[in-house]
Amino acid sequence: MLCDLCGKNPATVHLTEIIDEQMNELHLCEDCARKKSAAMEQQFGLSDLLAGMAEFDKSGGKELDTGVGVKCPRCGLTYADFKKIGRLGCGECYNAFRKYLAPLLKRIHGSTQHTGKSPVKVTKIMKKKIDLQELRNRLQKAIETEAFEEAAKLRDQIRELEKKENAA
Amino acid sequence: MQLNDLLNHTSEWLKGSGPNSDIIISSRIRLARNLDKFPFPHWANKKQGEETLDSINEGEETLNSIKDGIAKSEFLKRTIFFKLDEMDSVDKQFLVERHLMSLDHAQNTENKAVAIDDEEIVSIMINEEDHIRMQVMQSGFNLFEAWNIIKRIDDSLAKDLNFAFLPDWGYLTACPTNAGTGMRGSVMLHLPALVMTRSIDRVLSAISKLSFTTRGLYGEGTQAMGNFFQISNQVSLGPSEDEIIESINGLIRQIIEQENQAREGLLSKNKPLLEDRINRSLGILKNARIISSQETIELLSMVRLGSDLEMIKDIDRRTINELFIITQPAHLQKIENKKLSPEERDVKRAQLIRSKLNIL
Numbered sequence: 455m456l457c458d459l460c461g462k463n464p465a466t467v468h469l470t471e472i473i474d475e476q477m478n479e480l481h482l483c484e485d486c487a488r489k490k491s492a493a494m495e496q497q498f499g500l501s502d503l504l505a506g507m508a509e510f511d512k513s514g515g516k517e518l519d520t521g522v523g524v525k526c527p528r529c530g531l532t533y534a535d536f537k538k539i540g541r542l543g544c545g546e547c548y549n550a551f552r553k554y555l556a557p558l559l560k561r562i563h564g565s566t567q568h569t570g571k572s573p574v575k576v577t578k579i580m581k582k583k584i585d586l587q588e589l590r591n592r593l594q595k596a597i598e599t600e601a602f603e604e605a606a607k608l609r610d611q612i613r614e615l616e617k618k619e620n621a622a
Numbered sequence: 623m624q625l626n627d628l629l630n631h632t633s634e635w636l637k638g639s640g641p642n643s644d645i646i647i648s649s650r651i652r653l654a655r656n657l658d659k660f661p662f663p664h665w666a667n668k669k670q671g672e673e674t675l676d677s678i679n680e681g682e683e684t685l686n687s688i689k690d691g692i693a694k695s696e697f698l699k700r701t702i703f704f705k706l707d708e709m710d711s712v713d714k715q716f717l718v719e720r721h722l723m724s725l726d727h728a729q730n731t732e733n734k735a736v737a738i739d740d741e742e743i744v745s746i747m748i749n750e751e752d753h754i755r756m757q758v759m760q761s762g763f764n765l766f767e768a769w770n771i772i773k774r775i776d777d778s779l780a781k782d783l784n785f786a787f788l789p790d791w792g793y794l795t796a797c798p799t800n801a802g803t804g805m806r807g808s809v810m811l812h813l814p815a816l817v818m819t820r821s822i823d824r825v826l827s828a829i830s831k832l833s834f835t836t837r838g839l840y841g842e843g844t845q846a847m848g849n850f851f852q853i854s855n856q857v858s859l860g861p862s863e864d865e866i867i868e869s870i871n872g873l874i875r876q877i878i879e880q881e882n883q884a885r886e887g888l889l890s891k892n893k894p895l896l897e898d899r900i901n902r903s904l905g906i907l908k909n910a911r912i913i914s915s916q917e918t919i920e921l922l923s924m925v926r927l928g929s930d931l932e933m934i935k936d937i938d939r940r941t942i943n944e945l946f947i948i949t950q951p952a953h954l955q956k957i958e959n960k961k962l963s964p965e966e967r968d969v970k971r972a973q974l975i976r977s978k979l980n981i982l
Contacts, residue, residue: 464964466916529661530669541751543665545658545786545794548801555798559791562799565860568792570803571773573780576787583789 457483521554567591586615625704625713629956633720633742633759636947638939640762644930645878647810647850647943648759650721651768651867653776654795654804655754658786660684662796663749667732681733681749687783688748692737695778700740706731712961715952721759723747744775751796752804754779763874765807765867773863792859802859807870810839811877814849814927815884825880826851833857834873839919848919848946853877885931900928904937908979913972918949937979945978 455465463483521533531543533551542548548555559566569588589612596605635648656662661669666681692698706714706727714728722745723736737746747755756779758772786794793804800806816822826836837852853874855866888896903924907913926942928934947953949971955962958970 464914464916466914529665531661531665539664541662541664541796542794542798544661545656548786548788548791548794559798559801559859563802563857563859565802565857567790568788568802568859569865570792570805570862571776572789572792573785573787574777575780575784576789587789 455481457481457486459483459486519553521551524551524554526550582615582619586612586619589615624702625716626956627740628716628720628742629953631742632940632944633947635721635742635759635761636940636943637761638943640760640764642878643762643939645811645813645881646763646874647812648721648761649764649768650757650759650808650810651765651772652755652757652806652808653772653793654752654800654806655756655776655779655783655793656786656795657684657687657753658784660687660753663733663751663753664796666749679733684753685733685735685748688746688754689735689737691779691782692746694782695775697775697778698737698739698744698746701737701744701746702740703737704735706734706736712952712955716956719947719950719952724750724755726750743771752800763809763871763878765809765870769807769863769867799856800858803861803863803866805858805863805866806854807867808837808852808854809870809874810850810852811874811881812848812850812923812926813877813881814923815888816877816881817849818888819884821880821884825877829853829873829877832873834870847916848923850919850923885927889931896931897933900924900931900933904928904934904979907975910972910975912968913975914968915950915971918971918975919946922946941978945975949974 457463457465458481460483463485465481465483467482467484467487468479522537524533525531526543526547527550528546529543531547533554536542536547536551542551556566567587569591572584589608593605593608593612596602596608635650640646640649660666660680660683663681663684666684670679670681689703692701692703704713704717709731711728714723714731717723717736717738718725718728720742722738722742724747727734727736727747727750733749735748737748738744743758743760745757745759756772756775758768758775760768760771788794792802795801795804813822813825816825829836833856835854835856837854839847839850839852853870855870857866861869903921907918907921907925922942922945925934925937926939929937929939929942948957951962951964951967954967954970954974957974962970
């Protein structure tokens with residue numbers, strides 16, 4: 455089969471486009487497929503999708519702080535840059551744009567609380583905070599599943615840890 | 623070890639062993655990590671382009687720091703290190719074909735590198751979308767094993783390197799879709815019966831509703847070929863790594879069951895038709911004089927099914943898996959040790975397949 459666009463090279467990439475509910479199959483050679491995908495990226499790339507998700511915050515009619523003018527003090531990327539390219543500039547950007555990123559992360563992942571592994575070198579204080587959060591999560595689950603004995607145990611553990619943290 | 627040594631080597635994930643290796647080709651865990659003191663690769667490159675000559679090249683500094691970190695890791699003693707701007711296009715494509723790096727990584731090679739262990743279980747891309755994208759591949763249905771290996775590598779690197787991390791948002795990545803665990807678990811499945819019975823669309827749409835993604839043979843942006851599908855998690859922040867793997871495993875187990883049911887259905891209702899398709903595919907592979915890589919993959923998929931169902935007894939899964947890889951463009955050119963035009967490749971490909979299948 456030859457490429458639908460150039461008609462010269464053999465088609466090795468097979469695309470299904472849906473335009474106005476009309477399904478259209480395209481058989482392309484590698485070169486044409488690359489051009490086509492670059493065009494599609496421009497039309498509707500991940501960055502637009504992310505930026506679009508961030509835009510949702512404007513709902514409600516009133517003027518909202520969209521953060522476009524905010525700039526990361528470390529790397530100089532602005533929130534407007536992020537909306538355009540869909541990528542952050544450095545780790546510090548997450549702190550600089552925290553207010554605007556929190557709802558975005560929630561929308562992407564359904565959560566804003568990491569419970570997985572952490573770097574070995576993360577300080578002990580951080581580790582304690584993470585443990586505390588983990589215990590709180592477990593307490594929440596225990597309450598939801600009406601495992602009250604377990605919940606009482608967890609509550610005591612949390613109090614203990616909180617006491618230590620306040621003392622330190 | 624040199625790049626060419628890989629040619630005579632079967633990648634770990636192609637061995638055709640491991641749990642459920644009739645339907646599951648391989649399991650892969652990928653972790654994204656960034657150094658806290660340097661800008662992410664795209665931003666470092668952009669800044670570098672704008673600044674004066676005497677300013678430090680942050681992309682290069684990142685690369686050197688990570689290279690040192692890898693050299694110090696007790697788990698990465700036997701890795702080879704390639705700087706991408708020193709590789710020719712065939713060598714780069716060769717690594718993509720072996721799933722040791724992404725297609726994206728092979729383009730715009732500034733300050734990019736890849737480190738690969740000699741068994742091809744571990745590969746670490748440097749300055750791709752994130753500073754570090756490390757992956758561990760295993761044959762068959764084996765995500766937890768891959769996780770056990772990669773978490774030790776991650777810990778060993780974290781001794782030397784400071785990763786960008788926040789207690790509440792986890793590992794910080796260039797794109798917020800990867801933040802948190804920075805983990806993507808992927809399983810590559812071979813689902814010929816679901817495709818033949820036209821049930822695959824139903825299965826795939828159910829998967830996407832459960833916030834998992836399906837990709838083709840070569841990852842992001844590639845079309846499914848030869849009935850191969852890669853399924854991976856989308857959510858990376860919230861659940862722990864173990865929970866993410868457990869959820870992928872649950873989904874994969876269901877798909878395996880569906881594929882097995884579809885295979886049984888085909889066998890009981892359409893056995894002659896199935897036998898005909900499988901044996902015709904083998905016949906073409908054993909006799910063709912000119913064959914494209916697309917056709918090769920489609921036909922090998924049928925032969926693989928025939929081997930799974932014991933309709934074809936004299937060709938083992940490992941040989942079939944190997945053929946999928948060595949018949950691809952860069953592999954053919956490495957084997958022949960010269961540049962080949964697409965037409966020349968189609969002839970060489972047919973020759974190679976005949977030599978592998980007819981000696982049996």
